[in-house]
Amino acid sequence: MKGDFKMERASRIYLDNNATTRVYPEVVEAMLPYLSTHYGNPSSIHSFGREAKGALDDAREKIASVIKAKPKEIFFTSCGSESDNWAIKGIAYTNSDKGDHIITSQIEHSAILKTCKHLEGEGFKVTYLPVDRYGMVSPSALREAITDRTVLISIMHANNEVGTIEPIEETGAIAREAGIYFHTDAVQSFGKLSIDVEKMKVDLLSLSGHKIHAPKGIGGLYVRRGLRFEPLIHGGEQERGKRAGTENIPYIVGLGVAAEIAMRNMAEEGERLRRLRNKLQHGIEEKIGHIYVNGHPTERLPGTLNVSFEGIEGESILLSLDLKGIAASSGSACTSGSVEPSHVLVAMGIPPQLAQGSVRFSLGGDTTDEDIDYVLEALPPIVDRLRAMSPTYEAARR
Secondary structure: OOOOOOOOOOOOEEOEOOOOOOOOHHHHHHHHHHHOOOOOOOOOOOHHHHHHHHHHHHHHHHHHHHOOOOHHHEEEEOOHHHHHHHHHHHHHHHOOOOOOEEEEEOOOOHHHHHHHHHHHHOOOEEEEEOEOOOOOEOHHHHHHHOOOOEEEEEOOOEOOOOOEEOOHHHHHHHHHHHOOEEEEEOOOOOOOOOOOHHHHOOOEEEEEOOOOOOOOOOEEEEEOOOOOOOOOEOOOOHHHHOEOOOOOHHHHHHHHHHHHHHHHHHHHHHHHHHHHHHHHHHHHHHHOOOEEEEOOOOOEOOOEEEEEEOOOOHHHHHHHHHHOOEEOEOOOHHHOOOOOOOHHHHHOOOOHHHHOOEEEEEOOOOOOHHHHHHHHHHHHHHHHHHHHOOHHHHHHHO
């Protein structure tokens, strides 16, 4: 059974699950002993340490099984951003004698883009591939971008803002054929989409706990066995000498349980979220005019809906929704302080003014039909009111 959210009905509706999720009660329950009675250090050889080590190994196996990897290929980190940084810098520094060129896309998470910008300051060259109007990277453009100095390709599995699922299998095949390491940021797809690292020919993969109803502050990095890359933290021999420091056992246990639940319910939950998302999308299309759905129409995360509302700002919609007890977002939580339009939507060719009118609804384990019904009741009057006050919208309609 999946996480049980029937303890008490929330008075607020949360549709910002791509930013973070509510922790499953089962996850909390599994973590509690490791915050109290099972407090051993997994590096210790006594019974307390062996108990913690057993929990560490068990969680590693559960996470590896989700992506069809080997347990020893999973390294624990503090979050997806750390995993992204480690993957990019680790491969770049280890292989700097072979090449200094990295290929990524214009719609990556800021953890990838800012890491690449940092490396450019150190002399590396980075190609930022464009995307089409659906947010899809072109495999042919990727082939053309490869040079004899390319050491790494990093393309996300699914976009966090619009949900577009990238052609990862084809990307992996291109990278493998060219003898180039391939990393994918799977923070938004881990536990939601079927992942097979062997079939996808992925060398490194980033994942995070708080997107699948595990706690914030825990993540992981898959590294193909035998691949050489720089350690993240020097010190003890934790994580096979690649990331020193005593492991965060309670959170690792939580991630393992959440991964197990996600894998068990993936097909059923994916279909449920897809149905609810389509219900929300069709309702918005029927009740509100002059809107644009962003992202691929079919190759999209089941619980993600990004909509641009012509003539008004997304932030105004969000504030009005919040007053009605509805939480959504205007894009990535990691860039919410920016006044610039979403770099993802701009890269997709959406005009900046329309991009600033976008709202992302991301559904999760506790989203219900009643929630969607309430949003479809509350949203149209909000849009009508804001448009009535918008000179931009009135001018566009004349």
